Amino acid sequence: MASVPKANELIAGTDHKPPKTGWMDTPVEFRPGTWCYSGKSKNLEVVGLPNPREWSPIDDDWKLPENWKEIIFEGLRERIHKYRSFQLFMDICVRCGACADKCHFFIGSGDPKNMPVLRAELLRSVYRKDFTLAGKILGKMAGARELTEDVVKEWFFYFFQCTECRRCSVFCPYGIDTAEITIIGRELLNLLGLNIDWITAPVANCYMTGNHLGIQPHAFKDMIEFFVEEIEEVTGVKIEPTFNRKGAEILFITPSGDVFADPGTYTLMGYLMLFHEIGLDYTWSTYASEGGNFGLFTSHEMMKRLNSKMYAEAKRLGVKWILGGECGHMWRVINQYMDTMNGPADFLEEPVSPITGTKFENAKSTKMVHLVEFTADLIKHGKLKLDKSRNDHLKVTFHDSCNPARAMGFFEEPRYVLNNVCNHFYDMPPNTIREQTFCCGSGSGLNTDEYMEMRMRGGLPRANAVKHVHEQHGVNMLSCICAIDRAVLPPLMNYWVPGVDVTGVHELVGNALVMEGEHERTTDLRGEPLEGMEDSDNEDL
Amino acid sequence: MGIKFSLLAVLALVLVAFLGVEAIGMNYLFGVLVPYLAFFLFLTGFIYRILKWARAPVPFRIPTTSGQQKSFSWVKQNKLDNPSTKLATVGRMALEVLLFRSLFKNTKMEFRQGPKISYQWEKWLWLAGLAFHYSFFIIVVRHLRFFMEPVPGFVHLTESLDGFLQLGLPGLYITDLLFLAAVTYLFIRRVVIPQMRYISLPADYFPLFLLFGLGVTGVLMRYFTKVDIVKVKELAMGLATLHPTVPEGIGVLFFIHLFLVSTLMAYFPFSKLMHLGGVFLSPTRNLPNDSRIRRHINPWNYPVKVHTYEEYEDDFREKMIEAGLPVEKE
Ligand code: HEM
Numbered sequence: 001m002a003s004v005p006k007a008n009e010l011i012a013g014t015d016h017k018p019p020k021t022g023w024m025d026t027p028v029e030f031r032p033g034t035w036c037y038s039g040k041s042k043n044l045e046v047v048g049l050p051n052p053r054e055w056s057p058i059d060d061d062w063k064l065p066e067n068w069k070e071i072i073f074e075g076l077r078e079r080i081h082k083y084r085s086f087q088l089f090m091d092i093c094v095r096c097g098a099c100a101d102k103c104h105f106f107i108g109s110g111d112p113k114n115m116p117v118l119r120a121e122l123l124r125s126v127y128r129k130d131f132t133l134a135g136k137i138l139g140k141m142a143g144a145r146e147l148t149e150d151v152v153k154e155w156f157f158y159f160f161q162c163t164e165c166r167r168c169s170v171f172c173p174y175g176i177d178t179a180e181i182t183i184i185g186r187e188l189l190n191l192l193g194l195n196i197d198w199i200t201a202p203v204a205n206c207y208m209t210g211n212h213l214g215i216q217p218h219a220f221k222d223m224i225e226f227f228v229e230e231i232e233e234v235t236g237v238k239i240e241p242t243f244n245r246k247g248a249e250i251l252f253i254t255p256s257g258d259v260f261a262d263p264g265t266y267t268l269m270g271y272l273m274l275f276h277e278i279g280l281d282y283t284w285s286t287y288a289s290e291g292g293n294f295g296l297f298t299s300h301e302m303m304k305r306l307n308s309k310m311y312a313e314a315k316r317l318g319v320k321w322i323l324g325g326e327c328g329h330m331w332r333v334i335n336q337y338m339d340t341m342n343g344p345a346d347f348l349e350e351p352v353s354p355i356t357g358t359k360f361e362n363a364k365s366t367k368m369v370h371l372v373e374f375t376a377d378l379i380k381h382g383k384l385k386l387d388k389s390r391n392d393h394l395k396v397t398f399h400d401s402c403n404p405a406r407a408m409g410f411f412e413e414p415r416y417v418l419n420n421v422c423n424h425f426y427d428m429p430p431n432t433i434r435e436q437t438f439c440c441g442s443g444s445g446l447n448t449d450e451y452m453e454m455r456m457r458g459g460l461p462r463a464n465a466v467k468h469v470h471e472q473h474g475v476n477m478l479s480c481i482c483a484i485d486r487a488v489l490p491p492l493m494n495y496w497v498p499g500v501d502v503t504g505v506h507e508l509v510g511n512a513l514v515m516e517g518e519h520e521r522t523t524d525l526r527g528e529p530l531e532g533m534e535d536s537d538n539e540d541l
Numbered sequence: 542m543g544i545k546f547s548l549l550a551v552l553a554l555v556l557v558a559f560l561g562v563e564a565i566g567m568n569y570l571f572g573v574l575v576p577y578l579a580f581f582l583f584l585t586g587f588i589y590r591i592l593k594w595a596r597a598p599v600p601f602r603i604p605t606t607s608g609q610q611k612s613f614s615w616v617k618q619n620k621l622d623n624p625s626t627k628l629a630t631v632g633r634m635a636l637e638v639l640l641f642r643s644l645f646k647n648t649k650m651e652f653r654q655g656p657k658i659s660y661q662w663e664k665w666l667w668l669a670g671l672a673f674h675y676s677f678f679i680i681v682v683r684h685l686r687f688f689m690e691p692v693p694g695f696v697h698l699t700e701s702l703d704g705f706l707q708l709g710l711p712g713l714y715i716t717d718l719l720f721l722a723a724v725t726y727l728f729i730r731r732v733v734i735p736q737m738r739y740i741s742l743p744a745d746y747f748p749l750f751l752l753f754g755l756g757v758t759g760v761l762m763r764y765f766t767k768v769d770i771v772k773v774k775e776l777a778m779g780l781a782t783l784h785p786t787v788p789e790g791i792g793v794l795f796f797i798h799l800f801l802v803s804t805l806m807a808y809f810p811f812s813k814l815m816h817l818g819g820v821f822l823s824p825t826r827n828l829p830n831d832s833r834i835r836r837h838i839n840p841w842n843y844p845v846k847v848h849t850y851e852e853y854e855d856d857f858r859e860k861m862i863e864a865g866l867p868v869e870k871e
Pocket residue numbers: 094095096173174637638639641644670674677727745748749752814816817820
């Protein structure tokens with residue numbers, strides 16, 4: 001892991017002035033902390049990605065295939081014809097600059113090529129050279145340039161410095177979404193075997209074992225059963241989840257990060273407690289044991305390959321519909337792609353809450369419901385007994401994850417739940433939440449350790465807003481509905497805003513949920529004493 | 542460099558028209574042939590570009606959701622920023638096209654050491670953009686009086702609204718001022734803001750100079766050197782009715798103006814100015830966010846290789862049985 005300068009030093013040298021040399025003449029510099037390790041051949045081989053080999057971005061020779069130029073041109077041509085979005089976004093940018101200072105990576109790094117408009121120009125310039133009349137004739141004057149290995153290296157650097165968060169597209173007068181351009185850019189890079197280990201390893205694992213971490217079926221079950229014991233310790237209630245059970249009414253799928261790493265695991269405990277308390281007839285699956293989809297960060301095709309397990313498993317188990325846990329990009333895939341790619345899900349039924357009878361009209365076709373919607377509906381109908389005061393030791397704010405925000409519009413549901421499970425909730429300033437939310441800085445597969453400096457830079461605007469409510473209202477808990485967030489926000493907070501912890505929404509639900517037959521709770525799910533219980537003896541718990 | 546190149550290009554255009562008319566007397570070329578050719582290029586180029594975009598499929602439904610989604614009846618949906626119906630999507634598009642709604646959301650980031658980041662009010666680009674586009678539009682409408690006989694009522698109305706200040710003779714049009722001011726602002730902004738300058742290409746300066754040249758020659762003709770309007774109308778009507786004539790003695794300034802317009806028309810379809818047509822086709826704006834409600838069809842959806850449950854069970858059957866997990870084949 002590259003060492004990261006201290007917080008105050010990191011941005012001391014950061015200003016947003018562009019360099020003297022024009023961007024086409026400014027080469028990239030692969031400094032430690034600003035790039036991710038390359039994808040390992042064994043993982044590429046598992047899923048059949050092209051050009052598996054050992055290489056590193058800091059090598060001079062990237063061992064590109066012989067005919068790499070041809071591959072890129074063919075790849076470009078194909079995608080221009082397949083995606084109107086891509087073709088249009090290549091053509092109509094007026095370089096008005098409205099998107100420029102909207103990108104967290106530009107704000108945190110000051111690197112002009114992290115302005116969305118320039119990020120797009122990196123690819124656009126090559127497109128112009130070979131696909132437009134003006135570019136062919138006028139060359140550089142028309143903003144066109146030759147495709148060279150250096151250009152490919154630049155693409156690699158900057159398309160893996162975009163988290164596909166879509167913030168830029170909110171502000172663009174034509175809706176140009178640089179995330180779309182990055183997605184296609186990464187697809188093109190993948191054709192040459194240029195990818196990063198932090199994405200290809202989860203992809204390979206997910207393909208073979210069903211989840212990113214490569215947790216095998218028996219271990220998956222074990223891990224969840226471990227949390228069953230934890231829950232019993234805190235609440236005295238014994239829960240019995242089921243796995244791969246045919247005939248269950250509902251299949252539940254969540255990111256495997258929740259099963260594996262703190263603080264996501266507390267969120268997982270929240271899920272288990274909720275389902276138990278309302279007596280939900282549901283099952284886990286070890287085959288479709290991943291909600292997340294790093295295929296989205298590889299190619300449209302890979303996304304489809306990985307996502308296919310959700311419907312396939314729902315069909316095999318004969319459930320009525322699918323419930324999805326707290327995850328960001330998982331929900332982008334479900335909302336924007338799943339039904340189109342792998343539907344129609346005509347073997348499922350239109351989702352109806354078995355507890356409240358509510359029809360989820362907005363999920364009529366995909367037949368997949370977001371857990372936070374589901375819970376909001378339970379609360380609205382008074383089906384949950386909630387003791388908000390059990391979260392009184394927390395002053396909570398909410399981080400809108402990019403994908404549910406800008407690829408779905410999921411704003412009120414989590415806030416409604418939060419306001420019903422805790423007494424102290426404070427939103428961050430309006431320019432930094434909802435559709436204008438700032439990325440955690442580590443999304444789209446960039447949540448790796450060797451990339452820590454960029455992550456801290458990219459996460460700065462988010463952290464800056466948290467700091468604001470931390471100072472104003474004493475906020476000490478940052479809630480979110482995304483597994484990547486739960487993994488990456490803790491180090492970000494540690495770095496920029498020490499004293500703020502990170503939680504999933506359903507951890508707070510779990511804290512507040514009054515369960516039948518529970519003993520008096522003295523701690524929250526983390527084993528931290530509840531307000532007023534600091535002195536109680538929890539040794540024997 | 543891009544600035545100089547673009548400026549020189551526009552000056553060269555002016556010079557070409559000037560010499561062509563003044564020195565060689567090619568009035569017919571500049572008064573008839575070039576405008577026809579330019580108009581032809583504009584029309585065919587424009588249609589070609591639109592068709593080309595329209596032919597590309599929209600495989601996925603990817604609207605940028607800038608507000609609350611459709612949810613329960615008790616959650617208020619933001620229909621204009623996150624439409625789920627066709628009608629609301631039309632509303633969203635109308636606001637984009639007529640009011641530049643997304644640009645209106647613009648802010649300016651302030652970065653101070655500490656670090657402390659804040660986001661400031663910044664509506665100037667939006668304002669100048671609106672001023673520029675609307676004055677351009679109104680000027681175009683006003684020009685219709687040259688091409689139509691009798692002049693339609695809405696053109697008269699536009700003229701009188703635009704000239705409501707009733708200053709000077711001939712009456713000053715607000716849009717003339719606004720247009721030049723807005724173009725000047727857009728240019729200055731590009732040059733003065735370091736990031737803007739860094740991203741700007743010749744293709745960004747060129748239209749601005751061209752438009753500025755157009756505006757200046759127009760203003761000169763109207764308020765200062767006074768061309769013979771009757772003859773200009775004769776020429777314009779000739780063009781419009783396909784009986785072109787070039788009356789004597791119109792003055793070279795007019796030919797320069799006309800040549801710049803011709804350049805703009807011919808250049809339009811091959812440049813970023815096509816955002817005019819493109820904005821209507823943008824998939825992040827012109828689609829409802831309803832892909833959980835109605836299945837969106839991808840015309841080129843194809844089967845992919847997947848790792849099936851059966852293969853998975855084959856990989857792990859022993860372990861699954863041992864852990865008490867149900868299996869298909871014992
Ligand atoms: C419909 C929605 C439209 C939007 C949101 C829009 C927005 C913009 C913006 C933001 C600019 C950039 C200004 C700059 O350079 O910084 C621009 C430039 C321009 N637009 Fe539009 N526009 C629209 C439609 C049109 C239409 C209908 C025309 C018709 C002629 C047009 C003609 C131009 C021209 C000539 C420029 C050049 C100025 C320049 O290059 O900067 N636009 N537009």
